[in-house]
Amino acid sequence: MRDVYVAGIGITTFTRLEYPLSEIASYASMMALKDAGVTEVDQVYVANMGAARVNHQTALASAVVDSLSLTPAGAAAIENGPASGGSAIKAGFQAVASGMDDVVLVAGAERMREVNNLEATDFVATLTHPIAEYIYGVTLPAHAAMFTRLYMDKYGVTERHLAMVGVKNQNAALNNVWAHLQQEITLEGILDSPEAMTNNPYVAEPLRFFDACPVSDGGAALVLVSEEKAKELGRPLIRITGVGQATDTHAVHERSEPTDLMAVRKAAGDAFAMAGLTPQDVDVAELHDAFTILEIAESEEVGFFPKGEGHIALEKGETALGGKIPINVGGGLKGRGHPVGATGIAQAWEIVTQLRGDGGARQVQDAKIGFTCNFGGFGNNVVCLTFERED
Amino acid sequence: MSVDLEKILRPVDSPMVPYEPKYMLLASGEAAVVRQVDRDEIPDLLKYVEPLLHVERDYYDVVAARVYAELLGHYRHRFQDQYVLAVQIDGELAAIVNGRQVSPKLGLSLHTLAFRRGLRVGAHAFAAKMEYHIDALGHDEVLIVAESPIGFRRWMIEYKLEKRFDIPHELGGVPSWALTRELFNRARSSLVVGRRPVPPELLDRAMEAILPPSDPPTPALDPLAATRSMYDPTATALVIQRWEMEGRPNDA
Structure with a gap:
């Protein structure tokens, strides 16, 4: 198996974008191609979850490859729920690692704001079990709320811990010009003041408004290349050293312990094993905080902290910039936004930015090893990746 | 001759009790003051409303155009029984709401225009406006319409407004919705916030000057x-x- 490097990265502003989805993907792709210094690619993978349903567009990869004049490169769209981005990176990794391709463009894009928030919530809910969950009205906020309640009962997580994640990540986004939310929040304003319950009402108790990521449009892209090509291009050598993907039961209630995110644990374990690393080696991480509880739970399952102690590490500031393992320093899904198909790639974009030392005010000092966890479904399809900078 | 004509053109405003200012803490931790704006302060508002005429998204252009006309009409004495409330954060203009009294028992909501986004400032301002109609002016109900999907979610859905579709609203002649006293009382605990009296230093800062919005909506x-x-x-x-x-x- 050949080594695989990230030679180029690109991203759009995550916000509401009034342009065709293919253009959103193309813009991020063009930035990545320019960053890598390549004009031709062998293969294009485009991650997306809702184009057919939300934007009435299919065959997105064909549209992107044409709009970028990359024909006759191979092209395929990858739909794997919120883990589409991570899955597309995995496909690109396999293409280069196998020797089939030398240069692969991996893009992800979503345009969810084309529909109203009720339709967007319903669209995301289509990833749930159609007979056991969806028809009973289960949405992702509802899933997350039930998960949170169990987590609170079992491990002592409180609404204050959730709010602390929200404040940390939303305020981190202030240092990321591409992030959706550019508004500072405080614990006093969303939790402690007499007005807090109105400022930050329950969305699905115990989750409140500021516990959820925003609905965003946006795109992100990477250019993956072989070692030979990476050295030829002369860009900073950021290697994808570990790839793990795992699944769990589709219906959450079929799990023996719903607070046990087995697929996260397995995907992270496989990625670390492949890379020859341990969780403690990681300098900077991107976890899938679609809801604040998920950052806490994932920080435990991937091995940064013992089970049930993620919120304690949070209290100590260990997950903040400057802490033991800074998590979501670019805002995470909570602050940067969550255009579903683009998210896994945006996580990698942030990690590569960090490993290149280009993080500016949010830069983790001397970051050499990065980690991403792209969480699909409600934990039923997870992709974890490790990245290392080679000096 | 001109003086006589002005007497005809200029409406005679009904007596309306003043709005008692209040303040609340926003999600950002900043204190926002809601207060009534005097007629002579209207020009200060107009200059901050005008740029929004050119912001297409979220119907800011439509709302700003109408607010501009309403405020100007108020300032130039061509609008009857209008009041204007402003939300200020450290002096900075964060939102404007206005409305008018149709009769001693009926209020009419005109507009809610938020300059700061993501902090529920507009929602707080709207709640203050309804509080003024129901609690201070003693109206039994307030006629309301929404010109944007955001407004519809905030007013019609959150307050569970009643339909008054047989009454064309003054804004565009579209069917009206109504906030009754009963509906307002139900929403009071969850949607209406604010503390009184406003600490003197906060109120003084707000009264001192209406400062420009620091992050107003801009074209996409x-x-x-x-x-x-x-x-x-x-x-x-x-x-x-x-x-x-x-x-x-x-x-x-």
């Missing part, structure tokens, strides 16, 4: 400018556009 960024040009693969157009919007010097 065109993040795909580079793509559209096709001859700008370095995304320079995007960067320049962002710098211009942020008021940074353009050295590119």
Whole structure:
């Protein structure tokens, strides 16, 4: 198996974008191609979850490859729920690692704001079990709320811990010009003041408004290349050293312990094993905080902290910039936004930015090893990746 | 002759009790003061409303155009029984709401215009407006319409407004919705916040001057400018556009 490097990265502003989805993907792709210094690619993978349903567009990869004049490169769209981005990176990794391709463009894009928030919530809910969950009205906020309640009962997580994640990540986004939310929040304003319950009402108790990521449009892209090509291009050598993907039961209630995110644990374990690393080696991480509880739970399952102690590490500031393992320093899904198909790639974009030392005010000092966890479904399809900078 | 004509053209406002200012803490931790704006302060508002005429998204253009006309009409004595409330954060204008009294028992909501987004400032301002109608002016109900989906979610859905579709609203003649006293009382605990009296230093700061909004809505960024040009693969157009919007010097 050949080594695989990230030679180029690109991203759009995550916000509401009034342009065709293919253009959103193309813009991020063009930035990545320019960053890598390549004009031709062998293969294009485009991650997306809702184009057919939300934007009435299919065959997105064909549209992107044409709009970028990359024909006759191979092209395929990858739909794997919120883990589409991570899955597309995995496909690109396999293409280069196998020797089939030398240069692969991996893009992800979503345009969810084309529909109203009720339709967007319903669209995301289509990833749930159609007979056991969806028809009973289960949405992702509802899933997350039930998960949170169990987590609170079992491990002592409180609404204050959730709010602390929200404040940390939303305020981190202030240092990321591409992030959706550019508004500072405080614990006093969303939790402690007499007005807090109105400022930050329950969305699905115990989750409140500021516990959820925003609905965003946006795109992100990477250019993956072989070692030979990476050295030829002369860009900073950021290697994808570990790839793990795992699944769990589709219906959450079929799990023996719903607070046990087995697929996260397995995907992270496989990625670390492949890379020859341990969780403690990681300098900077991107976890899938679609809801604040998920950052806490994932920080435990991937091995940064013992089970049930993620919120304690949070209290100590260990997950903040400057802490033991800074998590979501670019805002995470909570602050940067969550255009579903683009998210896994945006996580990698942030990690590569960090490993290149280009993080500016949010830069983790001397970051050499990065980690991403792209969480699909409600934990039923997870992709974890490790990245290392080679000096 | 001209003096006599002005007497005819100028409406005679009904007596309306003043709005008692209040303040609340926002999600950002900042204190926002809601207070009534005097007629002679209207020009200060107009200059901050005018730029929004050119912001298409979220119907800011439509709402700003109408608010501008209403405020100007109020200032020039061509609007009867209108009141204007402003939300200020450290003096900075964060939102404007206005409405008018149709009769001693009926209020009419005109507009809610938020200059700061993401902090529920508009929602707080709307709640203050309803509080003024129901609690201070003693109206039994307030006629309301929404001109944007955001407004519809905030007013019609959150307050569970009743339909008054047989009454055309003064804004565009569209069917009215109504907030009754009963509906307002139900919403009071969850949607209406604010503390009184306002600490003197906060109120003084608000009264001192209406400062310009620090982050008003602007026309949508065109993040795909580079793509559209096709001859700008370095995304320079995007960067320049962002710098211009942020008021940074353009050295590119």
